[in-house]
Structures are given as C-alpha cells and as structure tokens.
Amino acid sequence: MSDIFKLVAKRLGLGLVTLFVVSILIFFAVELLPGDIAQAVLGQGATEETVARLRERMGLNDPAIMRYLNWLGGALQGDFGVSLISGTSVTEAITQRFLNTLFLAAYAAVIAVPFAIILGVLVALMRDTLFDRAANVLTLTSISSPEFFLGYVLILYLSVKTGWFPAISSLSPGMGFGELLERTFLPALTLVLVVTAHMMRMTRAAIINLLASPYIEMARLKGMPPWKVIVKHALPNAWAPIINVVALNLAYLITGVVLVEVVFVYPGIGQLLVDAVSKRDFPIVQACCLIFAATFILLNLAADVGSILTNPRLRHPK
Amino acid sequence: MGRFSEKDVLLDITDLQIEGYSDETWVPIIKGVDLKLHRGEVLGLIGESGAGKSTIGAAAMGYARDGTRISGGSIEFDGMELTTASEGERRALRGSRIAYVAQSAAASFNPAHKIIDQHTEAPVHYRIQKRMEAQEDAKELYERLRLPNPQEIGFRYPHQVSGGQLQRAMTAMAMSCRPDLIIFDEPTTALDVTTQIEVLAAIRDIVDQFNTAAIYITHDLAVVAQMADTIKVLLKGEEVEQATTDRMLTDPQEDYTKSLWAVRSFKRPQKARPTDGTKPIVSVRGVDASYTGGDKVLDDVSFDIYPGMTVAVVGESGSGKSTTARVITGLLPPSKGEVLFDGEPLPPRYEDRSRDQLRQAQMIYQMADTALNPKVRIREIIGRPAQFYSGLKGSALKQRVDELLDLIELEPSQYYNRYPPELSGGQKQRIGIARALAAEPDFIICDEVTSALDQLVAEGILKLLDRLQNELGLAYMFITHDLATVRSIADEVVVMQNGRVVEQGPKEQMFTPPHHPYTDLLLSSVPEMDPNWLTTLLEERGVDNIGEAAGETKDGSEKASSA
Structure with missing residues (x-):
C-alpha cells in the first residue's frame, strides 16, 4: 500500500507545482494587458491626480514581483483583494457564486455520469444494432449543438409550451431544496446533454477495446452470458480511460458553464466572470481563473488516483 | 482403439466446414474434418500454425471465434447437435460440460478478479454449488494439482502467481464443474521446459482421476506423445491421418507426418575453437547489469x-x-x-x-512480425542499413539488396517492392536476417x-x-x-x-x-518422443520434486514469475 501513497503524494506535489506555475501565468498575463489599470478603471475623463491616487491605493507603484507575492500570499489565505468596481472583498463576491456553480455541476454530474456509463455499457453490449446507432447519433447531435441553443430549445419545450419548469433559474434565500432542484432543472439538463456523449462514447470504446482479450474469450467459453461478460469481465478493466474522461467532463461542468448560466440567468461564477471581464475588474478575473485552474488540476489528480486504484497490479503488489 | 467402444462416443464431428472472413470474402479454413472422441479418451490434435487446430477445438464447444463461422457439417456432443442448437443451449454447455484451457493463463485470467472468484464463477452461475462450497472444492482441486499453499493461493490476483502455477489454476478452473470434455489449447507452449513438466503431469493426473475426455492441441510432438491416446495430424484445414499414439510414433503412413517426425534430425558438425591464437571476436568480461535502480539481473x-x-x-x-x-x-x-x-x-x-x-x-529478433515496420517496403528495410553502413546509392544499392535477397533465398524481383504483412512468418524472419547481413557484420x-x-x-x-x-x-x-x-x-x-x-x-x-x-x-x-518419457521421469524425480520445486535454489527462494 505504501507504493500507492507514494504515487498519490507525488501526483499531489506535481499538482501544486502546476498550480503555482498557473498562478504566475494568470498574474502576469493580466499585467501584460496594454494600458494602465488605474486609467482603465477610472475611464478617459479622470484627472492625473485621481489616477495617481488610485495607483497609490492599489499599490501599482510597487515592483511587479512584490505585487505578485502579496497577491499570492493573500490568495493562499483566501483573500483575493478587493473588487475595483464595488470596492468590496473579492472572496465574498465569489464564494456564494462558486457554491452555486458547484451545486449546478453536482446536480448535472449526479444525473450525467451514471446515465452515460450505463448507456455506454448498453451500447457496448448491443454494439452495431439499431439501438447503438441511435444512441450514437442522438448523443453526437447533443454534443455538437451549442449549449445556448440546447438551452433555448429546452426552455421552449419544457417551459414556454408546457410550463413544467421555470425558464429562469433565479435563486432566493430560504428556498427549499425541492424548489431549488426544480428551479435549476433546465440548466442541469442542458449540461447533462452536453457532457453525456463524450463519457458514453469513451465507455463504449474502452469496453469494446477489451473484447478481443483472451480473458474475455475465456469468460465466454465459461458460458457466461453477454451482459456478464461485459459488466463483470470487461468493465472492471476499462475504468482507467473512463475515469479520465469523467474527470475532464466534471471540470467542464464547473469551468465551461458560462453560456448556460447566462441563458438561464443563473447566479454562478461564470456570470460573475463575464461581468468582471467586461468591466475590467481584474482581481475578480484573476481569482476566477485561479479557481478554475485549481478545479482542473484537482479533478485530473482525482482521475489519476482513481486510475491507479482501479489497477489491481498497483492495489495488490506481489 | 480397443479401449473405447462405440456406445461411449461423446463427441462426433463429421465433415466440419469452417470459414474465415478475410479480404471481404469468406474463405474456407476447415475443409471437412471428421473427429470422434470417446468418454475418457485424450485426442492429440497436431499441426503447424494455420492448420486449424484451435478453430476445431473451439468448434467442439459450438463456438466460432470472431471472424469465423461454421458453414457446414455436424457437431454432435452427447447426442445434442450443436450446429442447429440455439445460442443459449450451446452456451449452457460451456464451462459446465465442456471446458477450455487456454494457451496463456497469464492473459486468460481476468486481471481484475481473484483467481478463486474466477474459478467459482461457472459453478455458481450454473447453480451447481453455492459460492462457499465451490471455494472449498477449488481448494481441493488446487491441492490435487499440487499447487503450493492450496488454501490460500486462490485468494491472490493473477499477477501475483507465476506462469506455471496459473496454468495449473486454469486447469483446476476447467475442472470446476466436472466437465465431460476439456479442450486444452497449447497449454504449455508459453512455459519453460522445467515448468512445462509439472503442468503436463498435473493435467494428465486430473484427466485420469475424473475420466475426463480431452482434446489436446499442440504443435509439439513430444508433448502430445505424453498426453494422448490417439493422435490426429492436420494440415491446412484437412486431416492428414489419425492413429493411436504408439502407432503414429512408430509407423506414420503419410509423407507429411514423416517429415514432421524427421524435423529434429538437422545437425551440423561441431566446430572447435581455433588453436592458432586467434582472438575471440566478442568477449564478455565480468559483466554486471541492472535495469534502472532494480536488482542485479546479470551477475x-x-x-x-x-x-x-x-x-x-x-x-x-x-x-x-x-x-x-x-x-x-x-x-x-x-x-x-x-x-x-x-x-x-x-x-x-x-x-x-x-x-x-x-x-x-547486429541482431535478429524473435518476433519478425513486430521487428519489421509493416509500412515499409522490403527494399527499404534491407536497403537502409546497406546505405547507412556502406554508403551505397542508386543502382549499387539496388544490386546489393538483390544480392542480399538472393542470399536468403528469396527471389529479388518478387519481394523487392512488397510489404512485411504480405509475407509468411518464415519469409519475414528471412528478411530480418537479410537486414542484419546488410551491415556486413x-x-x-x-x-x-x-x-x-x-x-x-x-x-x-x-x-x-x-x-x-x-x-x-x-x-x-x-x-x-x-x-x-x-x-x-x-x-x-x-x-x-x-x-x-x-x-x-x-x-x-x-x-x-x-x-x-x-x-x-x-x-x-x-520432452522426448517416447510416450513413456514423462512417466519414467516422474518416477525418477518423485512427484513432489518436479518443475519449479526441482528448480528451487538452495535458499528455497521461488523462481520469479514468468508472467
């Protein structure tokens, strides 16, 4: 077992290094943007003195490396500075929004992951049948349609025409969990449609890839029915690629939801990011980027660890 | 054939035809083979690769591998016609009444499950035994097959057990439902000679003890001589001849069979070291080596x-x-x-x-298949080293390649522009040789x-x-x-x-x-061609001192897994 801990610790260390590099990129990429930040914030009409005062207040006169270290130090303690627009704490602005996004991602994932994997197993079992082709065509259609289009189609049929679900996912404090699920059903469904195809196709491919293995033939020659051959003998050996694709899609659920949040007016971090970019509120942009990067790294780390844990050679060394 | 009477016929295959799908058409690969097997009889099926041995073995289970189909003839197992039976009926025989032992146990055990769980799968599936009973039975079979630590070994994963032990565990697994017939498909080909013996002994024992009929597929004549009552020789999907083992060994009728028997006769005179003080061309001196950070593999x-x-x-x-x-x-x-x-x-x-x-x-490799780039023409495979080492170009290079092809007895004009996948195994190996020769080593x-x-x-x-x-x-x-x-x-x-x-x-x-x-x-x-070789050897060494046991070093450490 100690081998596994070593592997996990190594991956974790690598993840932290990556995050550190990404933080440098994020900070200095914003630095490189043309123009003076203070000038940009205050607009063309500002006088020399006000710009200079703002520069002073924002610490823009310090060397870049100092500002980076201050920023990083703050970020490590959960303090991302203050918003340039509202003057309030970035952390405060982001926290609730990020939780909302996490909730929506979790909602979509709870539906999409089991659905995609079960569907993948079914199409692998019934490969080259009509069902297989239909599932492939449908999921491909849903993945190749833009999310906002899918969102509007769902709104049209499940909200406007039938009135089953609300078209706008506004949240209010003190809402019950049931109501929350109902309000956010349409954006969650949109995300499900977007991520299912990828996971399903990988599940199918990973299983079919193994069907030529001698141990699969052995299972067949032991008289096992086809579903048992696939579920018991192929699937346990196919987890590694499936887990990786699941992790990629989970990351997408968090970092790629911008359009869906806009369509459904959902108060998530994506909307916040769009607003901040258009208003040049750099501390918020930097914080969002860092959170997204951390999400990606964390989920990929989880996928690596998952692949390791599903490998019996690593779990049970000689 | 005196030992077996007509009423004991277990498997009766007549005029079996099997086709394989290649190049968009169905081509015959088994062209009308008859096979009769009695209860308790062991039939050895031998022939070169491509003779259709494994395909017939699978067909005896009513199973056609992917890309093949049974196109004619009849397969009757214990009164049941398998070619017309439904897939469900045929499946119900597999694992319960007809079992299969594959060539590579290391590849045929599922890496994700414990050995004993794979063993109990069939008896539990067929409701012959409950899981716990099946486990007890497995341990007993492990003991009979003389696996070390029979109480515990099943609870390991396949990669934790050596190749020879896995092959015996697979034989035990085939026995789990006490089938009437077991198909052994080259079960010892991937093993070292010392390990092979214990697997052969174990298989022979267990087949005897339960009076199981078996089809033993192999390309090794000496092995089949130890195992089979009857031997059938196949060539390109057709039967050459069939006879009892003794008769087949002493008095083969067909020329092809005789040529198989004579194969081991090539022997060239032994040369002695030069005595005139010539230096050795290669001299390995006190070499130790290890792979990155591992233990010493050369000492x-x-x-x-x-x-x-x-x-x-x-x-x-x-x-x-x-x-x-x-x-x-x-x-x-x-x-x-x-x-x-x-x-x-x-x-x-x-x-x-x-x-x-x-x-x-220069090196020539074991697997000519993987040692030659399938997308590169023969003239380039051979031409590149000639160019690299001797700087030949143009017509001089072509002439050199032709010369090399002549040397390996392949007609230059026919092979010059072909790709490796178009060649047979022997031809590919010849190309490998020509490539080594091109450097003029x-x-x-x-x-x-x-x-x-x-x-x-x-x-x-x-x-x-x-x-x-x-x-x-x-x-x-x-x-x-x-x-x-x-x-x-x-x-x-x-x-x-x-x-x-x-x-x-x-x-x-x-x-x-x-x-x-x-x-x-x-x-x-x-193994030797003498059918009593194994019996004699086991008597000499004693049943508990064969194979890996005999190979153990003084400190008792076990040989590393061959998997």
Missing part, C-alpha cells in the same frame, strides 16, 4: 565467442539471456565489466560507438529466432543460418530456450540461471554427463 557474466562459431546461450525466461544481448549491443550499459570486440573494448553505450563498431553488433545475435516458427520452417531458417555462417564466416550468439535447437547448431553452450553463468563449454561436453545440476535439470526436462 559476473563472462564468455567468449570465436570467429565463425556459434555459441548458444540457454536458460529459462528471466535468466538474463536477452539482457546479455542488450549489454553487447550497447542498449544497456553494464554497471561493471566490459565487452571486447576483436580485443578492443567497446564503449558501454551505443551512442558512443563508432559506425564501424555499431556495424558489428562479423557477428550476429540471434534472439530466439526460431521459437515463434513452425518446426519445418524453423529448420529452414537454421539451415540458412548455417549456410550463411559457412559462406560469410559469421559468428553467432544464439539465444534460445530450446535445447533441440542447441543440439542441432551450436558449437559451444553457455548455460545461464538467475543472471549467472552456471556452466559453459563445447556442446558435446555439455550434452554428456556429468552436468551441473541445473544443466541436468534443463536437459532432462525436454
């Missing part, structure tokens, strides 16, 4: 190869034969010791060697060059290598685990075990007693 290996001679390096898998080759070619720099070429030390890493030094260490390493080939084809390759040696004065380092090959072509033999050289000397001396105990074990483990 103080030393031997000499003289010009124009063949030195066979023998030993079981994991003994360090191929690692030694990697050290000589510079792919794996040794941690101690050195390799001399013509008296001059070679730089340890191939990157540091001059073109002329590189030229001298004095020394070639042959790494198990014949072990993936059928015996007749392999003999052709050995004869070719011998002719080339005489014509071009080549020295060979011949890595093999097959002692029959050693007997036919070697001048000197180096025996390796666990990374050490345990014995070396001229071939005749090595094949005459007294031997080093390990050499003796290797030699006595090679």
